[in-house]
Amino acid sequence: MYREILSLTKELVAIHSVNGTPGERAIVNHIEKRLREIPYFIKHPDYVILQEMGDSENRANVFAVIKGEKRASDKTIILHGHIDTVGVEDYAGIEKYAFDCDALPEKIRALTDDPDVISDIDSGEWLFGRGAGDMKAGVALIFCIAKYYSEHPDRLEGNIIFMANPVEENQHTGIMSSLEVLKALKLREGFDYVMAINTDMSTPLYQGDQTKYFHAGSVGKLLPCFYIMGKATHVSQHFNGFSASLTAAEIVRRLDGNTDYVEAFYGEHAQPPTVLKMKDLKPAYNVQTATAAFVYFNYFLLGSSIDELMDKFKAVSREALDAVLSHTDAHFKSYAAMFDDEKYTEIKLQTQVLTYGELYEAAKKKSGGVDALIASITKKGLEENTDRRELCRMIVEALCVSAEINIPTVVIFISPPYCPRNTMKTDVPGEQALWDKVQGILNKKFKENNGTYKLLHFFTGLSDSSYIKMDDDAKSVRCLVENFPDFKTIYNVPVDLIQELNIPAFDFGVLGKDAHKWTERLHMPYSFGVLPGIIMDVAENLLSETQ
Numbered sequence: 001m002y003r004e005i006l007s008l009t010k011e012l013v014a015i016h017s018v019n020g021t022p023g024e025r026a027i028v029n030h031i032e033k034r035l036r037e038i039p040y041f042i043k044h045p046d047y048v049i050l051q052e053m054g055d056s057e058n059r060a061n062v063f064a065v066i067k068g069e070k071r072a073s074d075k076t077i078i079l080h081g082h083i084d085t086v087g088v089e090d091y092a093g094i095e096k097y098a099f100d101c102d103a104l105p106e107k108i109r110a111l112t113d114d115p116d117v118i119s120d121i122d123s124g125e126w127l128f129g130r131g132a133g134d135m136k137a138g139v140a141l142i143f144c145i146a147k148y149y150s151e152h153p154d155r156l157e158g159n160i161i162f163m164a165n166p167v168e169e170n171q172h173t174g175i176m177s178s179l180e181v182l183k184a185l186k187l188r189e190g191f192d193y194v195m196a197i198n199t200d201m202s203t204p205l206y207q208g209d210q211t212k213y214f215h216a217g218s219v220g221k222l223l224p225c226f227y228i229m230g231k232a233t234h235v236s237q238h239f240n241g242f243s244a245s246l247t248a249a250e251i252v253r254r255l256d257g258n259t260d261y262v263e264a265f266y267g268e269h270a271q272p273p274t275v276l277k278m279k280d281l282k283p284a285y286n287v288q289t290a291t292a293a294f295v296y297f298n299y300f301l302l303g304s305s306i307d308e309l310m311d312k313f314k315a316v317s318r319e320a321l322d323a324v325l326s327h328t329d330a331h332f333k334s335y336a337a338m339f340d341d342e343k344y345t346e347i348k349l350q351t352q353v354l355t356y357g358e359l360y361e362a363a364k365k366k367s368g369g370v371d372a373l374i375a376s377i378t379k380k381g382l383e384e385n386t387d388r389r390e391l392c393r394m395i396v397e398a399l400c401v402s403a404e405i406n407i408p409t410v411v412i413f414i415s416p417p418y419c420p421r422n423t424m425k426t427d428v429p430g431e432q433a434l435w436d437k438v439q440g441i442l443n444k445k446f447k448e449n450n451g452t453y454k455l456l457h458f459f460t461g462l463s464d465s466s467y468i469k470m471d472d473d474a475k476s477v478r479c480l481v482e483n484f485p486d487f488k489t490i491y492n493v494p495v496d497l498i499q500e501l502n503i504p505a506f507d508f509g510v511l512g513k514d515a516h517k518w519t520e521r522l523h524m525p526y527s528f529g530v531l532p533g534i535i536m537d538v539a540e541n542l543l544s545e546t547q
């Protein structure tokens with residue numbers, strides 16, 4: 001199978017399927033054509049499914065179903081991967097070789113002095129190319145496994161679904177729309193989804209790391225946003241205002257990189273929150289302070305529910321407002337002391353923290369037509385392709401006017417992207433049993449070839465695996481939807497469908513280095529020689545009724 005996967009990987013890399021380009025459709029058409037050449041699918045043409053996504057880029061998902069003949073069973077395993085890649089701007093000067101796995105290594109050698117890259121080229125074990133690791137090798141690998149079982153359905157109890165999706169590198173709409181097909185197959189064929197295996201690239205954690213990593217779930221990601229309304233003042237009357245800019249700074253100081261907010265679950269840790277945007281909303285220079293400011297963070301989550309996090313964000317906002325007020329008051333006091341005639345009186349200002357849900361209710365109480373207002377802002381923003389974070393912020397801004405807010409206020413809301421977290425949980429019997437079975441098979445496989453591996457609860461690279469299982473409870477989901485401006489139109493994650501299907505989402509990654517960099521490369525001996533056997537063992541074992 002090694003040679004077959006290698007050759008298909010090169011073939012897929014050669015199709016330029018950069019996210020947002022027509023190549024995303026071209027590669028899906030190519031995969032569909034390759035599937036339809038397989039005798040099994042010539043015999044069963046309706047087992048290959050092309051799902052049009054109906055988006056402006058004309059993108060589609062492609063599926064192939066193989067029904068085992070060893071013994072009929074409803075048990076089904078999904079093997080999936082994404083077919084889009086990031087762009088090639090980083091190849092500066094050698095872009096035209098980015099999709100040519102054979103020519104690229106020598107072009108890179110001429111431009112780099114990185115000893116790790118050079119020794120990987122010399123070894124002949126690494127395949128270079130945009131998308132080689134992330135993740136066309138993974139798609140080629142599951143294609144070849146699907147093809148193998150189509151030729152040997154007698155080796156299979158239960159069923160295999162092969163699935164290739166576009167739009168992974170940004171909005172994840174490919175996997176999200178695929179859920180409709182997976183649900184239809186479940187209803188029509190009675191499929192019982194035992195697990196899904198994604199082969200998205202995993203990577204050594206440090207130089208020389210020989211451990212292979214397997215993941216039984218996915219990190220979640222939230223984008224908490226803070227819209228800060230202060231009280232503007234002229235620079236000649238500093239202490240008459242309430243600084244939105246300083247409030248923004250106080251929020252950033254409390255959250256950015258703060259390890260108190262690092263999510264920990266089952267002994268695994270996520271990265272701390274990172275500020276991704278911090279700006280005031282003054283359109284141009286003048287001598288007034290900014291009326292409003294805007295801040296948002298990348299926030300990785302493993303175990304927390306969204307309502308728990310909202311409570312933390314509220315506390316941080318409260319502290320920030322109080323800190324600004326006491327700072328302003330203390331300095332006003334010492335400033336007044338510098339003059340004989342300047343009278344100090346304590347600055348007493350009412351301030352407030354609102355969630356988007358609370359702001360929405362307050363706006364509705366004060367003004368009519370709030371939903372129509374939101375819909376019109378969204379419509380215009382989507383037509384003009386406004387950045388989604390800014391679009392959500394504009395809705396908040398408009399609702400602050402509708403709600404007639406006139407005191408310093410922090411509004412907390414959530415904007416896209418949102419990636420649900422999921423894993424196999426020790427207190428859910430079926431999930432713990434599945435974890436144990438997978439671990440048992442990995443133990444055996446790695447003992448055979450003297451390797452080391454780790455089965456972790458969370459894949460920390462954001463991936464499509466977030467969208468097939470979701471561990472948030474109803475309260476957490478409600479908190480998400482209530483605090484996400486125009487959720488249904490702006491970023492309609494099909495939370496109900498994800499929770500209904502609830503498919504254990506594993507990642508058995510091909511092994512690569514430097515994803516999204518011009519030195520992206522894939523380790524062939526492991527990815528083509530070892531990993532297919534592991535995936536097939538897991539599939540056959542878990543589909544077998546005796547397990």
Ligand SMILES: [Zn+2]
Nearest residue numbers: 134135200201
């Ligand atoms: Zn990927």
